[in-house]
């Protein structure tokens with residue numbers, strides 16, 4: 220009887236420690252401070268005829284930090300690579316289309332250990348100009364990953380010289 224209680228307790232403790240150790244969520248992707256000073260990779264413009272307009276309509280500018288530039292050059296993005304997809308609304312007046320407010324900032328961070336569950340890239344989206352308001356659930360991060368995983372090293376864009 221005493222033994223049963225003991226092993227029951229031991230099992231509970233073991234279970235407890237496993238729950239404590241096992242990661243319930245990937246670590247947070249930090250806001251990419253200063254990315255406007257990084258290398259500009261390219262710009263795209265998504266119009267109302269595109270199915271992606273609802274989420275990514277307007278301009279998107281892609282930026283890479285110095286580590287990620289190695290990835291554009293070699294095809295392999297090292298740990299610490301950060302890529303930014305900066306989405307700004309577009310407004311038209313007299314045939315002149317210009318940038319309007321920032322809609323959101325998408326981020327990808329390379330760390331094969333921290334973000335193993337999404338192929339070695341961490342995904343996040345920050346609302347508008349906010350550095351703290353995060354928009355992605357684990358399920359949506361999975362959608363980012365599923366689409367990006369179709370590309371070599373999970374990156375779509377190429378550096379335009």
Ligand code: HEC
Nearest residue numbers: 263281302303304325326327342343362363366374375376
């Ligand atoms: C249906 C496919 C698809 C989904 C889903 C998707 N992306 Fe992308 N993403 C793209 C494409 C295509 C580009 C390149 C756009 C261009 O070249 O103008 C891109 C570019 C990017 C870039 C710049 C690096 C690169 O790969 O060129 C980042 C950062 C990014 N996406 C983050 C995200 C995040 C965060 C999510 C989830 C909220 C997400 N993406 C969901 C297709 C997708």
